Amino acid sequence: QVQLQESGPGLVKPSETLSLTCTVSGDSISSYFWSWIRQPAGKGLEWIGRVLAGGTTNYNPSLKSRVSMSVDTSKNQISLSLRSVTSADTAVYYCARAPLADIWGQGTLVAVSS
Amino acid sequence: DIQMTQSPSSLSASVGDTVTITCRASQGISNYLAWFQQKPGKAPRLLIYAASTLQSGVPSRFSGSGSGTDFTLTISNLQPEDVATYSCQKYNSAPHTFGRGTKVEIK
Numbered sequence: 407q408v409q410l411q412e413s414g415p416g417l418v419k420p421s422e423t424l425s426l427t428c429t430v431s432g433d434s435i436s437s438y439f440w441s442w443i444r445q446p447a448g449k450g451l452e453w454i455g456r457v458l459a460g461g462t463t464n465y466n467p468s469l470k471s472r473v474s475m476s477v478d479t480s481k482n483q484i485s486l487s488l489r490s491v492t493s494a495d496t497a498v499y500y501c502a503r504a505p506l507a508d509i510w511g512q513g514t515l516v517a518v519s520s
Numbered sequence: 521d522i523q524m525t526q527s528p529s530s531l532s533a534s535v536g537d538t539v540t541i542t543c544r545a546s547q548g549i550s551n552y553l554a555w556f557q558q559k560p561g562k563a564p565r566l567l568i569y570a571a572s573t574l575q576s577g578v579p580s581r582f583s584g585s586g587s588g589t590d591f592t593l594t595i596s597n598l599q600p601e602d603v604a605t606y607s608c609q610k611y612n613s614a615p616h617t618f619g620r621g622t623k624v625e626i627k
Contacts, residue, residue, distance in 0.1 A: 464614035510563040
């Protein structure tokens with residue numbers, strides 16, 4: 407059974423970098439794309455981007471200048487970095503198996519505040 | 521980028537009713553359309569992919585249709601456990617944009 411678990415700081419200061427990790431268990435990350443998706447409280451889902459094990463990435467144009475994703479196949483982990491954060495980046499962040507998003511992590515809340 | 525317009529934003533129906541949610545793409549996306557159900561405090565759950573293919577384990581009262589730019593999610597015989605927010609997502613090419621969601625409540 408494939409499981410995804412997001413981890414990282416729950417609080418980030420404005421202008422700093424948000425860094426999250428998604429650990430995949432039960433499957434090799436080499437076979438799929440992996441997406442990051444976020445959801446501000448009370449709002450809809452926003453696709454951040456996706457990464458393939460070989461390093462291929464696609465990002466949401468609205469975030470492209472600040473986001474990067476990578477894969478560590480030795481640890482079966484996917485990473486997300488979002489630079490220069492503001493309060494607008496406060497959200498629950500999910501990782502999901504792409505392209506169908508058929509498997510999701512439980513999500514992790516990241517608040518941006520000083 | 522292709523925009524996904526979902527309607528209505530919310531609806532209220534009685535147990536046993538049939539409800540319909542629509543999703544319109546600003547450009548054709550063939551059948552690369554998925555529907556998700558999300559309950560409060562939980563991660564979204566994939567219901568339908570390829571516009572009309574039911575994900576394993578999803579009750580048959582959920583169905584999807586459409587192709588190109590216009591898509592529909594139908595819930596037949598609405599049940600109390602169907603109270604949730606439903607969102608569409610295109611996945612033909614990046615970005616995999618979501619619709620804004622439809623909140624379904626029971627009268």
